[in-house]
Amino acid sequence: MKNTNNITKNETAQMMTAEAFMGALLIITALLFVVSQAPSGVQQADAQSKTQLMHYGEDTIDLLKNSPPPxxxxxxxxxxxxxxxxxxxDDLNEFLNYTLPDNVAYNVELYDGGRYFTxxxxxxxxxxxxxxxxxxVTKGAPAGGVGRLTGMSITNKSFGNGSLIIPxxxxxxxxxxxxxxxxxxSDLGIPVYQLLMDPRGNSLNxxxxxxxxxxxxxxxxGETKERDYAGGPYVIDVADLTPIIKNRKRDWAENPIDVPSCKIDKIEFNNNMTGTEINMIFNLSDGSKKIIYLTTSTSNINPGNGPDSGNDSEYLYIDxxxxAYDDLNESKIIGIVIFNKASFDLTISNITVESVGKELSSITINGTNCHATDNKVEIDGGLTLAHxxxxxxxxxxxxxxxxxxxxxxxxxxSPRIAVYPEAGTMTNYFSDSGISYTVLDSYNIINGNLGNYDILIVPHTEMIEDRLSDFMVVRNMIDWVSDGGVLLAECASIKEIDDRVEEVDLNNHTWHGFIGVQEYFNTNNTIQLLGRSPYRDTLGKYLTxxxxxxxxxxxxxxxxxxTEYGTLPGTNGTVSAFRLNITGFNPKNSIMAVPQNESGGVDHPKITFIEAPFDKGTVIYLAGHDQSTFSQxxxxxxFNSILYSTTAKVYSYxxxxxxxTMWYK
Structure with missing residues (x-):
């Protein structure tokens, strides 16, 4: 007979052993589950690090807000x-550097409601x-403040050894x-700095x-030596360079855009060309030819492309x-740009102009005046167009x-560029730079599209008066500038804008229009940059x-x-100078250039280049039709004006x- 008690004890022991094993297994499983759900040691350390960084940040801000000013x-x-x-x-940087532990790095950015800048x-x-x-709450906001624009943001800046300089x-x-x-x-989000300099030449600075x-x-x-930099070089701080970014910059620098091979600065006739059909024939060294047509009216010139005869002429592109007309009597034509689209150099032997009853006087090419004989300009040695x-x-x-x-x-x-009401000379600036833009029409402006852009360029155009007749176009343009936009007007557009703005914005400002200009002149004199300098720049001191x-x-x-003497060549255009309206002009203006050796007196001078704040925005007037005519x-x-639209500025409040942003080094 079996001993049942003994069997029962053995079974009980086995069951207890199994239960213990299962219990231990459950505990281990639970522990594994808990461990799997918990942060790793590294994650826990990161959490603690971020908590500590948050304390550093909050304490630093509190210290700055509770520390008295100087x-x-x-x-x-x-x-x-x-x-x-x-x-x-720099003082803020020094404060943070002194306050924070040595193993904490930081970046500081400001946000103006539209974008961050470092x-x-x-x-x-x-x-x-x-x-x-x-x-x-600032009393002089260096980004999109809600007060009035009071000036540029200029600071003392240090750049580390190894920074890149663009001369x-x-x-x-x-x-x-x-x-x-x-x-x-700038499109990469990397700060681009500029070392601002006095551009008035060696005689004044x-x-x-x-x-x-x-x-x-x-x-x-490469050879390391001390080099003098002038003209406002740009700098990329070494702190913003990574190997990938540096290689990308190298590729861009060594593979630049295609640029025009040649510019016809001016075609001059001995008489008025209104109502004339003009054929321009470009004869190349291989015997081929390219023809363009120009049909002139009272204020406009309508171009058209004629045939080419094959061979080299197939690669000659004429933009x-x-x-446009250059002068008030319609005898000078400007604005033609030539490209070589071949994989080899092209040579233009001569240019013939056919126009019934009209006599060609000369053609200026790349700054060189070539006189015509029997309506033909022979080019000594040929005009070589490098590919x-x-x-x-x-x-x-x-x-x-x-x-x-x-x-x-x-x-x-990076500036967002709009042009109104047509591209005009902006096509030449695009050809030279490859910087793109968007052409807006009146419908776009009325519907608020200006808000998508930083600068609006209004080139020379005889159509501006008709376009500005629409009240809402002008009203929206005024509101956009007032809210921080930058307006650049050239040549004939200047004289229309100020008068029309005054009609629409009559009582909001104490001066006439955006800036307050009057009297317009057609003079192609060299222009002189000027500014405040008590002992040398007499005119500049008087004006400032x-x-x-x-x-x-x-x-x-x-x-x-x-330039060596702070002068820039004159440029063609129906409006190449103007005067301020002495009875009512924007008092915060900056006069930057005047025609050289012009009469009129220092108390009421002719002006070529001026800018002025308008509430939060800026208005720039630059006389002359095509600024690319004679000099880079x-x-x-x-391009200074384009970049100025996103250059750091200061507002009244x-x-x-x-x-x-903080992190451990």
Whole structure:
């Protein structure tokens, strides 16, 4: 007989063992589940790091908001408001560097309601970085404040050894294609800085700034020596460079856009050309020819493309998009650009002009005047149109030392460009730079499309009066400028805009129109840049003291250019100078250039180039039809204006959002 108690005990023991095993298994499973759901050791450390960074950030902001401003600046509420209102970004950087632990890196950005722009950059955040924001009421907002525009944001800036320099003087192969590179870099979200200089030439200033640089920015080789930089060079801080970004810049610099092979600056006849059919025949060295047609009316010229005879002429492209009259008696025609589309050089032997009853006087090509005989211009040695030129690569230098510069400004983003009511001369500027734009019509402006752009360019056009007859076009344009837009008007457009703005915006400002100009002149004199300088620039001092409170061209982003004597060539156009309306002009204007050796008196001078704030926006008037006619340095005034639309500025007061991003090094 079996011992049942013994069996029962054994079974019970086995069951208890199984239960213990199952219980242990459940505990282990539960532990594994909990562990799987919990952060890893690294994740926990990151969470603690971010919490600590958050404390650093909150404590730093509190310290800035509770620290008094300097004793000589008692009007500010605290140190943070003082730093942002006065553009003391280096002081803010020093404060943060002193306050935060050595192993914490940081970037600081400002947000103006449309985009962020960096004021302090110390690298790129690692994965454990954290950002936090604070709204600041400023008394001088360096981004889209809600007050009036009071000036440019200019600060003392340091750049580390290894920063890239884009020269904008004689060391640059092509100053205009350099702007294309600058905007491509800005499109990447990388700050592009400019060292502002006095452009009035060696006779009035010592604007060249010496920097130890090498000529090979990509490999760190090449001769290193001290070089003088003038004309407002651009700088990319080494802190913003990564190998990928650096390689991309190298590719852009060494493979620039195609640029025009030739420009016909002016075609001059001995009599009025209104109501005339003109055939221009370009004869090439291989015997082939290209023909274009020009049909003239009282105020406009309508171009058309004729046939080519094959061979070399197939590769000759003649752009007549911006063709126009130059003078008031319609005897001079300007605005023709020529491209070589071949893979080899082309040569134009001569140009023949056929026009019944009209006599050709001369054709100016690339700044050289060629006299005509029997309506034909023979070109000595032929006009060679190069198909490719390695010398056109964009020059970039590498700094071999730290750069410290007191008049530094920067782009807050890449400008969005609109043109109204037609492309006009903008086609030539596009041909030279490759910088794209959008043409708007009246319907676009009435429907609020201007809000998508930073700058509106109104080139010379005889149609502007008809377009501006629409009240809502003018009203929307005024409101857009008032809210921060930048308007650039050229040549004949200037005289229509101010009068029409005055009619629509009659009592909102104490001056006439946007700026207040009157009396328009057709003079192609060389223009002189001027500004405040008590002992040397007598006219500049008088104008800045009596007609404006600003310093004129001196250290102004719009006037950055490079010539030995601070002069730029005159350019053709029906309006190449104007005067201020003495009874009512914008008192905050900056007169930057006047015709050289013009009579009229210093108290009421002729003016070529002027800008003025209009509420939060800016209006720029630049006389002359085509700024690209004779000089890249003159054409730079167009691209300076384009970049000015997103150059950092200062407003009388405003709300700014500051964003600080911190991470462990």
């Amino acid at each position: 004793p000589d600046k008692p009007d500010y509420d605290n140190k943070l408001q003082y730093y942002l209102s006065e553009n003391k970004f 004021i302090i950059r110390n690298g790129y955040p690692s994965g454990n970085g954290i950002s936090f924001n604070e709204i600041i 904008m003087d004689e060391k640059q192969n092509n100053n205009i294609t350099a702007y294309n590179l600058i905007l491509k870099i 010592e604007s060249a700034y010496p920097i130890n640089t090498s000529l090979d920015p990509w490999n760190g080789s 007549t998009t911006s063709v 490719d030129s390695p010398s056109e690569k964009i020059i970039i230098h590498n700094s071999s030392e730290e750069i410290k510069y007191s008049h530094t400004t920067w782009l807050t983003g 003291d009596n007609l404006t409170g600003n310093d004129g061209a001196c250290f102004h982003p719009l006037a950055q250019s490079y 340095q003159r054409e730079r005034l167009i 405003g709300l700014l959002e500051i964003r600080i």
